[in-house]
Amino acid sequence: MGKASLEVTRGAAACGCAARTAAGNAREASPQDMARVREIISRLRDRTAPLLPILQAIQKEMGWISEEAMVEVAEALGMHPSQVYGVTTFYTLFATGPKGKHVIRVCASAPCHVPGAGAVLEALKKALGVEVGETTPDGKFTLELTSCIGVCGVAPAIMIDDQVYGNLKPADIGAILARY
């Protein structure tokens, strides 16, 4: 049943932190390659308001943003680490722990909900054997919910990493997952 996934526990599904903790607990956070983090910082630090572009680059190139990386960024920009942490945890697209190799985001907003996003979510959960916010044991997929991703013309839709899939039926899921 889809019910369990949206049974909201305080602060969990609401802000996506569930996903982070789940993934974080699943595997010991490996130390990030700090040389790469420093390279990203030096590449972007001279832009106006560089914090978000730097975090976006770390997220994109390394898949998540570690505590050490946040401290490094804070020092470079003359900020307090807690400020950087505050910004990092504010945005859904930033992860503070490693996630699966591919992140599957299922749109749960009304225009996707009406033509059957729930059934698609169920099919995904069944195929992957995980709940929302969890990562498959092999570390390949993390399953998350998202608000509208702006492709409601082909609802219901999901995103796997940067790739959008639309007009989905539960029966389509197997073939899509097989591509990864």
Add this chain to the structure above:
Amino acid sequence: MLYRAHVLVCNGTNCSLKASPEIQKEFSRLLPEYGLDKEVKVVETGCFGLCEYGPTVVVFPDGTFYSGVKVSDVREIVSEHLYKGRVVKRLLYQVPPAAKPVQVYPEVDYFRHQVRVVLRNCGFIDPESIEEYIARGGYQALGKALTAMTPAQVVEEIKASGLRGRGGAGFPTGLKWQFAARADGSGPKYVVCNADEGEPGTFKDRLILEGDPHAVLEGMALAGYAVGAHQGYVYIRGEYVLSIERLERAIAQAREMGLLGKNILGSGFDFDVEIRLGAGAYVCGEETALFESLEGGRGEPRIKPPYPTDAGLFGRPTVINNVETLANVPVIIERGASWFRTLGTQKTPGTKVFTLTGDIVNAGLIEVPMGITLREIIYNIGGGIPNGRQFKLAQTGGTSGGVIPPELLDVPMDYDSLAAHGSALGSGALLIIDDSHCIVDVAKSFSFFFLHESCGKCTPCREGTLQLHRIMERISRGEATRTDLENMKALAQAMYVAPLCPLGQTAPLPLMSTFRWFESEYLAHVVGKTCPAGVCPVDGTAARAAAGCAAREV
């Protein structure tokens, strides 16, 4: 080089998902085989709007409109239509299937009732070519303003046009520019294009940017000239990969041609544009939260006043406008305010781009004059409700908007008329819902949205959205009491005023709007413990829900 025919293949996000890039490749592969590659040009365009029946292919000069084209159909189009001049009847757009197929683009009902101002180029030009934009009159408005108008005259023209912001609130754009133009000029001013587009059901900004990025850049440059700003930012959702790519290319091309950068067209006016990406937070679409995010912080809204035109980005006077608002600007400057006023209504001139979603035959992007009725949109353009179902409600303005029941189908679609009925025009999202759906189940997806998107800064919103969603869940499970309903109403009253920003203040609105029109259906769940539509897992219907309608749980 001149071509005998052009084949336009839609490569908007929606069509790309249905293999339009492969279709284009197939054309390019087959044309030489028939010796047609010197005569026929394949053009990749932005969205035509008829996303439901994509991928679409239009052949000019005749304007033949093919829909639902598959890669395997391409050979037939090439060998029959392009080579022998015989239209492939079986691929013509034809909805509903029994109706007579329509051959020529302007005859398609979906387009016949539309007036395309903002979408004037979408689907007609290659969005990656600045030459094609210029060939259709692009950058003429900028040239005209820089050479023949003072900044004050530009502001006056926009004011006279009556253009109102298309991002949701409908604030008069000319007035906004005037405030910014008159604001403290001792330091820099900024122009910001709001392309954060997070409102569920809205995807117009994405398709405008994908289909005609130069129109938005030209609008920004005009805004910059009008208010005395030299730097513009486009704040765009990180997920909009194709829009970002096209915009980046457009900026580079405009710089190369001297239409952005220093001394534009030799006028001495400097203006440049930089792209900044969002990182996944609906609230960042709110203008002051957007500034916070652009400055590199948490995207939490500021308290207003001061308003952005006095203290916006980096504390400086800033004009912030929606993508669609800016795309209107060049046409107004080029054709004049009085022309613009011939469209739409007295209080809201011009057109509006709507995104049609849900239980509707033609889902997609449309542009119509302001003030058209909802009935006309649904039945004349949208093709009505599919599967022999009845219209139950429309949600206008996205999840932050309100609900329109069948009694109000003749309401004119403009800011004031919808507000008078407790709904909103908002960003132009139109979600159509038929009678197979349960109002509680739909409303639960609204409450989940606000819970998910509350930024957590202020208590009334953080806690209020959680409680609202919990009550909705109890109602849907048949566990709620009348007290829950009373509590929900009381909480809604508090939330209309207490939260810091409009996100929290709006959260109860869609719920209360469904309650207002469908109270009996709520009571059926609460008192009768039944779900009339048979969707919610209340006692007795839970079995059915478990078996087939898990769909409705999100």
